[in-house]
Amino acid sequence: MSDRIFRVNMTDLSTRIEDVPEGWAGLGGRGLTSAVVAAEVDPTCHPLGPLNKLVFAPGLLSGTVAANSGRLSCGAKSPLTGTIKESNAGGTAAQMLARLGCKALIIEGKPSGDKWYSLHLTPEGVRIQEETELVGQGNFRVVEAVRERFGERHGVITIGPCGEMRMLAANISVKDPDGKLRSHGRGGLGAVMGSKKIKFITIDPADSKIPIADPEKFKGASRTFAKALLDHPITEGLGEYGTDILINIINEAGALPTRNFTSGQFDGHDKISGETMHDLIKKRGGKVKHFCHKGCIIQCSQVYNDKEGKYLTSGFEYESIWAMGADCCVDDLDVIAEADHVMDDIGIDTIETSVAMGVAMEAGILEFGDGKEALRILREEVSQGTPLGRIIGCGAASVGRAFGVTRVPVVKNQAIPAYDPRAVKGIGITYATSTMGADHTSGYTIATNILNSGGHVDPLSKEGQVELSRNLQIATAAVDSTGMCIFTAFAILDDEKCLPALVDMINARFGTQLTIDDFMNLGSSILKTEREFNMKAGFTPAHDRLPDFFSREPVPPHNVVWDFSGDEIDAFWDF
Amino acid sequence: MTVIIRLFGRFRLGRFKEKQMNVRPGTSVSQVIELLEIPLDEVGVSMVNSRHCRLDHVLSDNDVLALFPMVGGG
Known part of the structure; x- marks a missing residue:
């Protein structure tokens, strides 16, 4: 299919297919999402209002047989930072969008009522449907429901309850080849999708092929x-070891932010390291190697099982493990894995939310190292949208402001990730x-x-x-x-x-x-x-x-x- | 003199995580690597006392030497 722009207006619930303007023809992924946002979004607009636009764009090589080319870019004005934002993720959606000839999906406007919607992309265009059943449900349930309704092959892009509640750390999740999730994690793009009242998007490329x-x-x-x-x-x-191989080397270099950025080394580093994870995965019958999209030959992901050998999480990354681990002083990989799974399901960024939890620990809301309480807060406060849950779900800066903490590791309100800049x-x-x-x-x-x-x-x-x-x-x-x-x-x-x-x-x-x-x-x-x-x-x-x-x-x-x-x-x- | 050696990633396979070793004064990082029968070209990063070092760096008493294969992530 030749490349086209798919445009959806959520104010009047209309859709259009447009030719690609000449200036955008050589762009893809981040280059394209940023060009669209820069050209079409008023930089001073409220990120959760009708003037912001949410843009998805597969990369220039997505959908081809090029190794590791299946990343999807998502862009908008970020409600967390107030800056332009691009966040990219694996999963199957980028390849499917590219195959059906969607160079970019631009979602604009905002419905005036309280109804929720889903979008369905095929080579013919986009269909908007009202959604009732899945409102309030987690991302894993959405992926399962799409399989039940439409079959196995559809790509899925979805938000959880945190995105529906427009929390500033809410992410957007993408179905991976195993029906699990990968995330456009950073910058609160899930809140933008929630503001447009879109619960999920399905993609059916039918049998279209990429022209070479x-x-x-x-x-x-x-x-x-x-x-x-x-x-x-x-x-x-x-x-072999996943990205979590970094825990020990960054710790050795004295740059592993620990206890809300007060030390560069964590006593429990070896317990949460890639080497330990590798051994646990082998012992429990998980998968050491795993890919987030077809054609990935690096396979840094993995399937991590619990003590009983049952699936606990996948795509268990260094950043997520560091944030809930060293930064919050939680030295139990199983607890961190459970938190990772919960955050994937409720649809919130693991880096932002865990760093926010570290700031909450400093504020005395819970103790450093208390992973069980962190889990309870995620399940009972954040996912339910209680006042405390919303403060944490709006990120590290939000917790700092609400509780008067001055050691708040953010730049432009976005949490600093797993390397101490000092x-x-x-x-x-x-x-x-x-x-x-x-x-x-x-x-x-x-x-x-x-x-x-x-x-x-x-x-x-x-x-x-x-x-x-x-x-x-x-x-x-x-x-x-x-x-x-x-x-x-x-x-x-x-x-x-x-x-x-x-x-x-x-x-x-x-x-x-x-x-x-x-x-x-x-x-x-x-x-x-x-x-x-x-x-x-x-x-x-x-x-x-x-x-x-x-x-x-x-x-x-x-x-x-x-x-x-x-x-x-x-x-x-x-x- | 005594040095502490820490190994990471697949360097641990068939070897150890951490070990105290007695070595002659003047021993360099690459000599320790040879003693451990790790091919030199497999060493991605070496650190002494949490600072990156060259392979010809000469160790001192009580140094902590950490050896990593090429690793990445992020």
């Missing part, structure tokens, strides 16, 4: 690309300058600061960090437009054949003549488009700063503080 302009060239480039991924040693480790200074530059609020994936300097991928830049020195973060943020914005998983970045950084193969695949798919410079320029222009939106929304360089406690409180074991001046941070934008 030069199939022979595509085949060759895609082989080279897949080989570069498979040959990279990090690929093997990710499959002990890994490059990632601090990324947190400060990212157009998305604190976000490690937007410029993952950990690769070079800690993991020796793409060379090495000393994590404790200020030297080279701004340039490192800038180069990675530009490259990441481009990669996020292709549908590629961020973990292809390790091979892109270290294997000189990898990036040319990626650009060749794009050229072979669309019949274009892009160079590597064109590709990198795409990254720069995406960042500038996003920043311009943020500035029109009222953001200034004064917002590109870390909370002051990072400058005042040395973090053990290195006893270092955040010591970049405003001018040094602002130099990031000199490109």
